[in-house]
Structures are given as structure tokens and as C-alpha cells.
Amino acid sequence: MKLGRQWDERLKIWDEAFGRNLYTQLGEIALSGFVTMEQLSLEQAMSREFRPFPRGRAWGRKWEYGWFRACVTMPEAAVGERILLHLGPGPEMLVYVNGREAGSIDSRHSMVELTARAVPGEHFEIYAECYAGHGVRQEGAGICRRGDEPVPEPPACQCKVESSHFGIHNAEMFAAYADYHTLYELWKVLPDSELRTVKIGEALQRFTCIADFEAEEPGRSESIREGRKLLRPLLEKRNGDTMPEFTVFGQSHLDLAWLWPLEETKRKAARTYSNQLALMERYPDYKFLLCCPTVLEYLKAYYPGLFRRVKEKVEEGRFLPDGAVYVESDTNLPGGESLIRQFVLGKRWFLENFGVDSRVAWMPDTFGFSGALPQIMKGCRVPYFATQKLLRCDPECQQFPYNVFWWEGIDGTRILSHIYKKNNAVFSSGALRERWEKDRNQKQEIDTFLFPFGYGDGGGGPTEMMVETAARCLDLEGVPRCTMESPAAFFDRLDGACVRNVYYGELYLAWHRGTYTAQAGIKRGVRRAEYALREAEYLAGLLRLAGGWDQEETSLQKLESLWNLLLVQEFHDVLPGTSIERVNREATEALEQVERESRELAEALLGRLAGGRALFNSLSWERRFGGLRLPACGYVRLREDSLQGGPGGCVKAAEHWMSEEVVFENDFYRARLDRQGRITSLISRAGGYEYAQEPLNQWKLYRDVNVDYDAWELGQMYEQAPEALSDSCTVRIEAYPDGSVTAVVKRQERYFTAEQRIRFRKDSARIDFETEIDWQERHRILKADFPTTVYTKEVLQEIQFGYIRRPTHKSRQYERDLYETCQHKYAVLTDGENGFALLNDCKYGLSARDSRLSLTLLRAPVMPDMTADRGVQRFTYSILPFYGPFVSGRVTEEAYECNVEVTASEFGGTVRPGDIGDIVGMASVEEETSFFRLEGGHVILETCKPAFDRKNGVVLRLYEAKGCAGETMLTVPDQVKRVFACNMLEEAGEELTPEDGRLRLRFRSFEIRTLLLEVSD
Incomplete structure (x- = not known):
């Protein structure tokens, strides 16, 4: 208390009293209107039929809009005054006065100006578009039983028409209010001991003794006017230097x-x-x-x-x-x-x-x-x-x-x-x-x-x-x-x-650590859409580079519209999964559209580029696919006569049910798998190192009840609330003639079922966990744990254009705060010689503690979307044990291969995409073309695209991926006539001169470089 309870309350009462004296009503307004689910322009709405909408009428289904009309004529009492308008059909509306957007009415803005200076007899035609709403807007958390309905459907009529009226804005009273309120708000926060505080307090006290809000007019206004004179000198005081x-x-x-x-x-x-x-x-x-x-x-x-x-x-x-x-x-x-x-x-x-x-x-x-x-x-x-x-x-x-x-x-x-x-x-x-x-x-x-x-x-x-x-x-x-x-x-x-x-x-x-996982479908959709759009744009760039691109303008417009659509879905309340059900559903549909249309465009562009049945590898290293070797940044065109076998040529697997542990060996590791789909032992063949401290791929379910912001949060106490999972799993083994093995693990839990295909390849160190879950949980979180033996106190987690090192110990508060972090395609534990990488195709949330990586697979928040993540979810994560330093391993490359699909042209009408790998394994190559080649360093060609403003330009974006400054040689095709270093806006800078078609490029650690290639017209 500054002046004591009574004076403090008195000053507050006088501050609040102004609000009841700022407006003098002149008349009620009758409304007519109609309701619609359409978005109408004013002109369209004016052509509809308006019927009387009396005060007290209920209206407003979910997502519904009401259009309302009224007419006001200025009475003699309004002459020369500023006239305000209030409409009461609902909570939030745009108001048009004489065909012009005049302002809005909502919970914070209750009036719209009708005229700054009224003329008697002046006529105003008023229209308003009012949103009824879509029910309670929930974002909190707390206890939610399975039978509860956290986000209930709104009633059939959400709104009731309240009073609509117009009247005079009391400008003098409003100015006095602004004076008093400015000094009162300052007085409340100033230190009691300051002379400024004392002087303001004294003036406010005297004001309340002079200003008589209970007096009749004109006495009320005169008293306010006199009181205001006391405040003016205090408002004229200026600050020091x-x-x-x-x-x-x-x-x-x-x-x-x-x-x-x-x-x-x-x-x-x-x-x-x-x-x-x-x-x-x-x-x-x-x-x-x-x-x-x-x-x-x-x-x-x-x-x-x-x-x-x-x-x-x-x-x-x-x-x-x-x-x-x-x-x-x-x-x-x-x-x-x-x-x-x-x-x-x-x-x-x-x-x-x-x-x-x-x-x-x-x-x-x-x-x-x-x-x-x-x-x-x-x-x-x-x-x-x-x-x-x-x-x-x-x-x-x-x-x-x-x-x-x-x-x-x-x-x-x-x-x-x-x-x-x-x-x-x-x-x-x-x-x-x-x-x-x-x-x-x-x-x-x-x-x-x-x-x-x-x-x-x-x-x-x-x-x-x-x-x-x-x-x-x-x-x-x-x-x-x-x-x-x-x-x-x-x-x-x-x-x-x-x-x-x-x-x-x-x-x-x-804060908001649950956003790395909520709405798994949207996150998967974004990852897939990004890479699908990358393929289409890459091929558009190569087609421009190769010359003879017909329909270029149409393709560029399509790419632009797809980019715009994708970027909207990456808004900070959409991609993190913190929106209502309708937003999430519409985002999912938009992302499916981006992926679908991008892949269709990529296939068409590859067909024009290669001129036949072809497979395209957009990665900047050679890649194996279905028994073929695909060149870096290029394609192979396949001989038609070598593809006649069709799907019937697919390799069949021998199957048996697993009763005990199974052992799989290849040139990279020796792995032992148990009947719960866990890898109980993983030993490097290169160094004899055992990676499994405990079984790897342990699924763990926890209760995830947050104290606030349900979809946003992941409280630090979740590990203290584990839920038991069934040990009753069935495992079927599929053994292939090439030596590869797939373990198909089926799991039945109370509120979800899962099937996981664990792939052990004969020629790869990577083990894939292809997963499908029918997820019906609420307020639960599912993690896959990988407790390794790799002793390190930091984890390398990929972010855009590189990685970041984060601590895995919890020595100080900052480290304890990092109990859930965001990654992109990989996380790595390494002691310098023995390394363990956890890869994924759409999972971002991870907790890392000591030598354990725990990948967050799914969550089940109920607000603001009580259907969050419920349904069938598909994703893949992988592990990659490696021997030797991280910089010399293939973690980055394998992570890309987990995410970037091979684009195929002219297969769609003949075989299903899933059959392509088996078919091309028997095919022969008619033509092989590589457009770019990188040698030396750890540089990745991330982007190839048509330049924005140069019809003969192609832009490349490269980055150093492993935190090691160095040099790389970029080979470019003969069609390239000039090369410029440029910024990301594609503004050309220094011209670079290739020698024999090769550019020598130096990179800082994690540096991104953008090049503008000019080709012949």
C-alpha cells in the first residue's frame, strides 16, 4: 500500500469511473441479417436477403458467419460531435460504414467511429461480418480421463444478439481519463520513497476530491475539468539526461x-x-x-x-x-x-x-x-x-x-x-x-x-x-x-x-519441448514435402542447365506455388503441432498436396531430361539402388528390353517364426535380436567393440500430464511416471537369398498396436526400424531407448546445414534444462574411435543422457486438439554403429539416404513404386549422366534450382557438413559458361573461373555457399 488501503482503493475507483462517462448514447439500432458458411465480399453480401435480427435472437453454428445491416441518421443532438457505433450481434466483427472498412469490434475494441463530426440528417449505411466462433478455445492441460471430452463441440447457437447503439464520444472526458490513467499507472509502480511518487499521489488525491462523477451535467464535466488542471503540471515534467x-x-x-x-x-x-x-x-x-x-x-x-x-x-x-x-x-x-x-x-x-x-x-x-x-x-x-x-x-x-x-x-x-x-x-x-x-x-x-x-x-x-x-x-x-x-x-x-x-x-x-513431437503426421508431412519439392526443383534446375526446356514458365509457377504452400505450414503454431484439429487437418492435406504434386512434377521433369525410363539420384555421392549404382547428381536411363520381367521377378524371402534370440552377421557388425525386437548385443567387426550397454530399441511408455500448455509441453517429471508395456510380442523372420534379414515384430498393447520391420542388410552397417503404429493413447509419450557403451559427455545433433554439440551430463541448471532437444536427421555419440548414430526420417524430439539416446516417437496431448496423433502413424528410424572418427564416417550420407528417395520416371503406369527396386536389379544401363561431382572435404550439394531472375541461370547451394574447414573441387558440366559467387538472394558477386570444368572452393566450418551458374541461351 502506498497511501493506505482506503486511499489506494479510492484512486482505483476514480480510475475505473471514467469508463462509464466516455460515451453518451443517442439511439438504439435495429439489425437485419443472414448467416452463412461462405466467405463473402461486401458486394456479394449486399446482394443477399437480409431479414430482421432482433435483440435476443440466438444464432451461430460452428464456423458460421453472420452478415448484418443497419441504417443510422444523425439527429440534431449529434451536431458537430464525434459519433461512435457499437454493434452487438456477436463477439468479433468487421464493420463497414458507407462501403468502407471502418474498424472492428472485439473484446478489446468495443466501438467504431461513425463520423468525426456529425451533420444533422446525415445518413449512414452499416454492414458487419461477424464470426460466431467454434467453441471454447482451449490450450491448458491437467487431468483428462479417457471418457472426458477436453474440447467439446459448441452449442448449436453460440451467439445472442445484444444491444446495438450509437452515441457521442465525450472527447474532454476521454482526454482527462488519459491524463489521470497515465499518472495513476506510473504512481503504482514508482518507489514509495521518490519525491515524484509523493507529488503524483498528492495530485491524484486532490483530483478525487474535486472530480465528482456523481454530479449531474454540466457539473460533472466542470469538476473533471477543474481536477485536470491539477494533473497538467505533473504531465509536463521531463526526464533528465x-x-x-x-x-x-x-x-x-x-x-x-x-x-x-x-x-x-x-x-x-x-x-x-x-x-x-x-x-x-x-x-x-x-x-x-x-x-x-x-x-x-x-x-x-x-x-x-x-x-x-x-x-x-x-x-x-x-x-x-x-x-x-x-x-x-x-x-x-x-x-x-x-x-x-x-x-x-x-x-x-x-x-x-x-x-x-x-x-x-x-x-x-x-x-x-x-x-x-x-x-x-x-x-x-x-x-x-x-x-x-x-x-x-x-x-x-x-x-x-x-x-x-x-x-x-x-x-x-x-x-x-x-x-x-x-x-x-x-x-x-x-x-x-x-x-x-x-x-x-x-x-x-x-x-x-x-x-x-x-x-x-x-x-x-x-x-x-x-x-x-x-x-x-x-x-x-x-x-x-x-x-x-x-x-x-x-x-x-x-x-x-x-x-x-x-x-x-x-x-x-x-519451454515448449513437446513441440518437437506433437502432431507426428504434420512433421512427417513437412519432411517428406521438403525432400519431394527439393527433387522437383533440382530437376528443374538440371533441365534448364541441359537446355531445351519447354513449358518452363508453367513449371516455375508450380514450384513457386508449392513453396508458398509449404512455408505456410511451417508457421510456428502449425508445424510444432499446437493448433486446433481443423488447422492440423488442413495442414496435413496441404502437405500431402505439396508432396504429391512435387513428385508428379519431378517424374515429368526427369522424363524430359532423360528421355525414357530413368532413375535419378540428387545426392552428391554415388548411391546404390536395387542393385544398380546411381551416379552422383545424375541419372541412369535403363534399357527397355532389360525390364520385361516386371514385378514377377521380385526376390521372395524364406520365412519362419522366431522362438529364441537370432544372430545376424555381416562385414560391419554381429547383432543379436530378442523376441521383443530389442538388440541385446551389437559388436563391431572392425574393432570388436560392444555397443549395447543394455538392450537397444527398448520401447518405453510414460504418462505425459502437463501442468500447462498441453500440446506445447513435455514436463521434466515424465520419467517418474512409467507405464508397463506387454512383453508379449510375435516375431517373424524373413531371410533373403542375398543374405539380408528382416525381423517383423508385432506388438499388442492396451491402446495401441504396432508392427516393426527391423532390416539387417548384408552390405550395410545401417539397421532400419520401419514402424507402423495404430496409436490411440491419451496423455502418453512413447520413446525408443538406446543405452550404449559409448562414453562421452556430449551428443552431436544435426540441425540445418550442420550440427550442434549438446551436453549429455546434468551438472548445472543449463544442462538439466536440455532434457529434450530438437534434431534433424541424426544424433551421434562418439568417443573419437567408436561411434553410434541414431537416424530418422521424421522424428525430431530426443533426450540424451550420459551414453543413452532416447528418441521420442509419439505423444498424445488433448488440447487444443483432442484427436492429436490418434490413428495410424508411419516412420522409420535407424542405427548406424561406426568405427573411427565421425568426420570420416558415413553418418551424414546415410542420414540423407534415409530421407531422400530416388526419383523414377515412366515406371508409374507399369509397376508400383515398391516394386521398382527389385525390377531394376535385373536391368541394364543404357546411359549414365552425372551433372556435378564433389571431391575432397565434407561438402554436400543441398540445392539445385532455376535462378529467380535470370532465365539462363541455375543456382547451387552447398555447405560444409561436418565442422571441418577445407577445400573441395566441384566439377560442372560443359553447358556452364560463367560462375559467380552470390548471396542467398542470388545477387551475384565475384566471378569464379573453372579450370577444365572444375572449381576449387574453400569452406569454413559449416559454411553455406551459393553459386550462380550461367548457361548458354
Whole structure:
């Protein structure tokens, strides 16, 4: 208490009393309307039949929209006044006044301006599109019994029409409210001992004794006017020279999809930007951050008039276009090329639509940040990074140490970075002060902060009161000095200061660890779509390189649309699996479309390139497939007469049921398998090393009940709640004439069944676990454990364009926080001579402790999607024991081969894809072509694609994969006439000169290099 209980409560009551005196109702409004499941334009809606929709009427099925119409004529009492409008048919709506988007009404914005200065007799025609909703929007957790319905269906009528009315905005009362509220919020957070606190408190006390909210008019307004005179001198007090300086601007984080579908986001965009345009028309100094091209593209497509108004304000410098990324994506889970395209397409969109070079990676709500990002950002000419998420980690975990720092990626690239708090902030004087006092992890070498303000997640943005308060806080004694400007301007000023702190590696979010596993189908869909699209684009690049590409424009347009569709699914609430059921279903369908159409395009492009039945290997090393050797970055065309045997030539296996342990040996290892599908012994043939400390491939089921954010979280206590699994498994052995063996393990548990095909190959050190599970669990997590004998205190986990080293011990809090981490295609334990790799084709979550790797296979959260992961799930993981140093092994190559399929042309109409391997094993090669060859170093050719803006250009993206600087020789085909080093935006730099068709390239550790090849016209 500052002044004692009674005075403290009195000041609060007076603050709240203003809200009941800001508006004088002039009249009720009658509504007519209709309901629909369609997305209609205003013109389409106006052509429909509107019927009376009286107050009290219930409406609103799930996903339904209501269109409402009303007419208002200004009475004499409105003359010269600012008139506001409130409509009450439902919770969230876009309001049109005389055919123009005037603003939105939602839980944070209750009024829309009808006119700034009323003229008696003036007539207004009003339309509104109102969303009924889709039930309770749940994200929590807690106990959920199997019979419970965590996300119940909404009632048939979710909305009831409430009062609609219009009236006078009391401008003088509103200004007095802004004065009082600004000082009151500041007074609450200032130290009791400061003279400033005492003076503000005294003025507020005197105000409550003068301002009489119970008086009749005009006495009430006169008393407020007199009380306001007491406050003015305190609002005119300015700061001294040593106050921190904040950059402030309006913003509204709008999740592309989350607790609502993409279809609703399109409407939310219009509601948000109509609100902000209304504020800009009233406040000439107000500025708002314009980010996320996908949302803006929706605005452009569905609300072109509104988009034109936004563009006008961009030209005036009022809207601030920036953000760099196409969508605010997850950065842990997407592939490396996907992350690059987020920046490339985002920057291209801002440039094409607003003429702006976006320079700030604005990613406020993403769940941690990959150590590959700094190099990608620099390669896309994005020098600055901002987020608020890392300051929102679990309070039990080690807090991130800096607010202003250089972020150094795994390759050594540094990016100037700022972490602020929080994103969807209410602007108030007290919040400004608390931001500096309480929300600052870094106590030294900092004198500035970003303060974006406005309601968000579901859009909306700042309110009029926030903007009024901001105007009073530009240089108000007791709060940080504020400048309304862009985040880029903030960073430009920061770039000239002395920033000394450096943070290396990933920006790990010690929170939301369940996002690496939730919605397994989406994660598998993204992995498969990424590699399918890679194949199609690769072949498009080779076809351009080879010349004579007809229908090029059509193929390029298809590739562009598929990339756009894929990138949307990598949004930070879609790919992590934290959205409602409809979003997850639509994302799954979209990813299936990307994969299907990419593979169809790849097959067609290969047919044009090879001119017959062909097999294409996009990997930059030779690969075996069905008995054939496929050249690096090339194809083989098969003789037609050698393929006549068809599927009947498939090799058949001898089968028997397993009663005891079975032993399998090849040139790489000796393995012993038990009747639960566990490898009880795995001994290297090269060094005689035993890898199995305990049986490998132990399945473990745990209860996974989280205290908050169900789909997001994986609590650290899950291992203390194991559930027993049945030991009753059946195992069938399939032995093949070539010496390979497959063990088919079937498991029946209470709420899931599983079949696993464990493949031991005669000519490979890799053991595959091809898995199919009919998963019907709830609040459970399934892991596959691999307790090895490899003694090491760190694990190498692949991320985009390299790997990161993470500790496997738990000595300090930071190491304990890493109990679940994200990987891509592999994780490796190595002592320098003996190594064990765990590979996968779509599993990202992993826990590593001491010498044990535990791959997270499936989860079963119930909120916000109570159907999460239920159904048939398919995936493959593999183990690869190896002898010798990691850098000389084949872990990276084998991991790619687990994920990258061989593209085949002209087989589809003759044989099923699963039969191709057996058939081509008997085929002979008519032609073999390799386009690129890499020699020396540890470099991988990740991407080959047609250049964006050069019709005779092909772009290659290569990276050093094993953390070893070195040199590689790249052989290019004769069609290449000139080669340029370029950045990831494909802006050409130094020209490189091949010698005899070979380029000598030097790479730093984990360096990504992009080359632009020009071919003859």
C-alpha cells in the first residue's frame, strides 16, 4: 500500500469511473441479417436477403458467419460531435460504414467511429461480418480421463444478439481519463520513497476530491475539468539526461493459424488493419509495424480496397513494413532450404509490394532459434534479429543472460540481436517503467529497449487509449523516454553503440519441448514435402542447365506455388503441432498436396531430361539402388528390353517364426535380436567393440500430464511416471537369398498396436526400424531407448546445414534444462574411435543422457486438439554403429539416404513404386549422366534450382557438413559458361573461373555457399 488501503482503493475507483462517462448514447439500432458458411465480399453480401435480427435472437453454428445491416441518421443532438457505433450481434466483427472498412469490434475494441463530426440528417449505411466462433478455445492441460471430452463441440447457437447503439464520444472526458490513467499507472509502480511518487499521489488525491462523477451535467464535466488542471503540471515534467530510451510502435501479432483456421485469419487481418487505419486517421504521429507477408497477401487478395489504404500509409511512413520472413515460422523443425526461402520470399514480397528492403528478422513468438539462423540471415542481407520469446521460458530454468548482444551461429557469423518483453503489451506509463526495472535480464551495457504495444495473437492491435497514453509518455519524468519509430531505426542506432556481449550457438527455449513431437503426421508431412519439392526443383534446375526446356514458365509457377504452400505450414503454431484439429487437418492435406504434386512434377521433369525410363539420384555421392549404382547428381536411363520381367521377378524371402534370440552377421557388425525386437548385443567387426550397454530399441511408455500448455509441453517429471508395456510380442523372420534379414515384430498393447520391420542388410552397417503404429493413447509419450557403451559427455545433433554439440551430463541448471532437444536427421555419440548414430526420417524430439539416446516417437496431448496423433502413424528410424572418427564416417550420407528417395520416371503406369527396386536389379544401363561431382572435404550439394531472375541461370547451394574447414573441387558440366559467387538472394558477386570444368572452393566450418551458374541461351 502506498497511501493506505482506503486511499489506494479510492484512486482505483476514480480510475475505473471514467469508463462509464466516455460515451453518451443517442439511439438504439435495429439489425437485419443472414448467416452463412461462405466467405463473402461486401458486394456479394449486399446482394443477399437480409431479414430482421432482433435483440435476443440466438444464432451461430460452428464456423458460421453472420452478415448484418443497419441504417443510422444523425439527429440534431449529434451536431458537430464525434459519433461512435457499437454493434452487438456477436463477439468479433468487421464493420463497414458507407462501403468502407471502418474498424472492428472485439473484446478489446468495443466501438467504431461513425463520423468525426456529425451533420444533422446525415445518413449512414452499416454492414458487419461477424464470426460466431467454434467453441471454447482451449490450450491448458491437467487431468483428462479417457471418457472426458477436453474440447467439446459448441452449442448449436453460440451467439445472442445484444444491444446495438450509437452515441457521442465525450472527447474532454476521454482526454482527462488519459491524463489521470497515465499518472495513476506510473504512481503504482514508482518507489514509495521518490519525491515524484509523493507529488503524483498528492495530485491524484486532490483530483478525487474535486472530480465528482456523481454530479449531474454540466457539473460533472466542470469538476473533471477543474481536477485536470491539477494533473497538467505533473504531465509536463521531463526526464533528465540519463533516462533509457525506448523505441515504441504499434503492433498486433496475428498467428497465421492456431486456435482458429487460416480462413478466419483472413478476416482477422481485415479487422486488425481497419482498426489501425482508423487510429492513423485520428493520430498523425502514430506508427504501426507491418509484418508477415502472408497475412498482408490475404489482405491484398480479399480486401483490395483496404490494402490500397494500407499502401498509402506505407508511403506516408505511418505503416512500417519489416519482418523479413514470409511467415513467422518455427526455426527448429524446418529444413535449411525452407528457412532460407522464408527470408528470400519474405524480402522479395516487401520489395515488390512496398519497395522496402526488409532488414529485421521479426520473430516474436517462435519456440527457440536454430544456430544456423545467423548465417542464413546474413546471406539474405538481414542484419538484425528481434524476439521476446526467450524471456518467457520456464521460470525454473536458467534465464537467458542478455537483452542486447551479438548472436554467433555455428559457423561464426554474428547478428546484432535484441530480446524484449513482451509482445502483446498494453501501453501504459507503469508498463514502461516495469519493463526497465523488472523485465531486463541484462543490467549493464544497455540503455535502450524495444516496446511494441497492442493486443495480439488473434490480432486487433492497440486501442485509442494506448495511443493517447503513448503521446503523453514521449518524455515524461519517471518513465523511459520514448520515440515512435521502426525497429530498424532502433537497430541502426544500436549498431553504432558498443555492444560487447556475444552468445554462441542456438537460442534454446527452455519451454515448449513437446513441440518437437506433437502432431507426428504434420512433421512427417513437412519432411517428406521438403525432400519431394527439393527433387522437383533440382530437376528443374538440371533441365534448364541441359537446355531445351519447354513449358518452363508453367513449371516455375508450380514450384513457386508449392513453396508458398509449404512455408505456410511451417508457421510456428502449425508445424510444432499446437493448433486446433481443423488447422492440423488442413495442414496435413496441404502437405500431402505439396508432396504429391512435387513428385508428379519431378517424374515429368526427369522424363524430359532423360528421355525414357530413368532413375535419378540428387545426392552428391554415388548411391546404390536395387542393385544398380546411381551416379552422383545424375541419372541412369535403363534399357527397355532389360525390364520385361516386371514385378514377377521380385526376390521372395524364406520365412519362419522366431522362438529364441537370432544372430545376424555381416562385414560391419554381429547383432543379436530378442523376441521383443530389442538388440541385446551389437559388436563391431572392425574393432570388436560392444555397443549395447543394455538392450537397444527398448520401447518405453510414460504418462505425459502437463501442468500447462498441453500440446506445447513435455514436463521434466515424465520419467517418474512409467507405464508397463506387454512383453508379449510375435516375431517373424524373413531371410533373403542375398543374405539380408528382416525381423517383423508385432506388438499388442492396451491402446495401441504396432508392427516393426527391423532390416539387417548384408552390405550395410545401417539397421532400419520401419514402424507402423495404430496409436490411440491419451496423455502418453512413447520413446525408443538406446543405452550404449559409448562414453562421452556430449551428443552431436544435426540441425540445418550442420550440427550442434549438446551436453549429455546434468551438472548445472543449463544442462538439466536440455532434457529434450530438437534434431534433424541424426544424433551421434562418439568417443573419437567408436561411434553410434541414431537416424530418422521424421522424428525430431530426443533426450540424451550420459551414453543413452532416447528418441521420442509419439505423444498424445488433448488440447487444443483432442484427436492429436490418434490413428495410424508411419516412420522409420535407424542405427548406424561406426568405427573411427565421425568426420570420416558415413553418418551424414546415410542420414540423407534415409530421407531422400530416388526419383523414377515412366515406371508409374507399369509397376508400383515398391516394386521398382527389385525390377531394376535385373536391368541394364543404357546411359549414365552425372551433372556435378564433389571431391575432397565434407561438402554436400543441398540445392539445385532455376535462378529467380535470370532465365539462363541455375543456382547451387552447398555447405560444409561436418565442422571441418577445407577445400573441395566441384566439377560442372560443359553447358556452364560463367560462375559467380552470390548471396542467398542470388545477387551475384565475384566471378569464379573453372579450370577444365572444375572449381576449387574453400569452406569454413559449416559454411553455406551459393553459386550462380550461367548457361548458354
